[in-house]
């Protein structure tokens with residue numbers, strides 16, 4: 001490979017490396033993973049609230065159940081005559097039984113009203129858990145896809161870096177130094193070729209005298225008189 005071809009290839013490699021880096025940074029999986037995580041966090045917050053509501057309802061229902069059992073036991077005790085309180089009269093006992101019956105009725109009434117609310121909350125909890133699992137699967141799929149894409153990119157970068165190393169080792173150190181300086185100054189495109197009498201990057205037509213000078217020197221690698229990029233002059237582009 002001539003110095004000119006090596007320089008052009010070096011430039012191609014560096015531009016490809018830049019593109020690859022941009023591709024890696026713009027991989028859509030990154031955003032999708034972030035979105036899935038944000039959504040999962042939101043669902044987790046909702047789930048905590050829902051579980052709290054469900055537990056409160058369960059406690060209320062358990063309390064009602066306990067109360068009902070307590071009142072029912074009292075009724076049984078009164079009916080069996082084992083109740084540890086003497087009633088002054090039959091009316092007194094009837095009154096107590098009626099009061100207990102009302103209390104039991106109230107427990108049943110409250111329970112009936114709480115059960116549909118518990119069902120609603122349980123359904124919401126089930127949905128939130130299903131959504132959490134779905135988001136976890138989505139995140140895992142995106143993470144796997146991201147890893148796959150990154151592995152491919154890493155492989156490309158490795159291959160390019162290997163070739164680059166070989167070219168840099170092959171080129172004279174002074175050319176590599178000028179190339180690196182120009183690359184830094186121009187943000188990538190350090191080398192231009194001559195297309196007719198126009199350098200490919202700055203596109204300023206060379207003065208006939210410059211053009212003749214460059215041609216006459218026979219040098220394949222020179223400096224653009226305008227932008228000071230490295231100018232590659234090959235016979236194919238003449």
Ligand SMILES: [Zn+2]
Pocket residue numbers: 192199201202203204224225226227228229
């Ligand atoms: Zn130029």
